[in-house]
Amino acid sequence: MTKSDDQRAKILDVARDLFAEKGFEGTTTRELNKTLGIADGLLYYYFPHGKQEILDTIVQQGLESRVSEITFDFSGVDNVDDLVDRIMHLFTKVWELFTREDNYQSFMITVRERMLLSDEESSWMKTILVAIQQEIHDAMLPLAAMIQRTDKDIPVLTNLVMDILQRHLYEALLISNQREMTATTKAEMRKELEFLLVK
Structure with missing residues (x-):
């Protein structure tokens, strides 16, 4: 697994936790970035379509x-x-x-x-x-x-x-x-x- 794959997996894990706890609408990309400890905008490098792409991936994954x-x-x-x-x-x-x-x-x-x-x-x-x-x-x-x-x-x-x-x-x-x-x-x-x- 590459460093990029690791970061994507980490984003998905954190997003899954937050979406389950607060809901999709209740979770902002800023909150995701803060929880992950990454700069604003870096999330879009891994998921160009933002939060919706993350949600879709979580649901389809595995x-x-x-x-x-x-x-x-x-x-x-x-x-x-x-x-x-x-x-x-x-x-x-x-x-x-x-x-x-x-x-x-x-x-x-x-x-x-x-x-x-x-x-x-x-x-x-x-x-x-x-x-x-x-x-x-x-x-x-x-x-x-x-x-x-x-x-x-x-x-x-x-x-x-x-x-x-x-x-x-x-x-x-x-x-x-x-x-x-x-x-x-x-x-x-x-x-x-x-x-x-x-x-």
């Missing part, structure tokens, strides 16, 4: 790496309890990804500043969840007979599995401002999965 961080394996699953365990493990990994400081800040910035973002920029969360949903679908398809479902049932089942994750994740982050997956939340999610998967 989408592919976020998706690639979620890996899971349903091979060897031969009973519903094991399937529920594997899905719960996946839920925990997704939860940890969303609540990691940089991703949590990006999530909150996206929610707060969605009117300033293009559809593409504000859809990073959906893109991640759609990719995960596809992985779950592909992993569950060979297990259809084991859970007494047809192949045609798997897309609907996968949607419902993702609904469980999204509802609990969004309720915790947006409504309760709770980043930790509590024991109560885990128990509720497991109960819902068991209800869904056990015939």
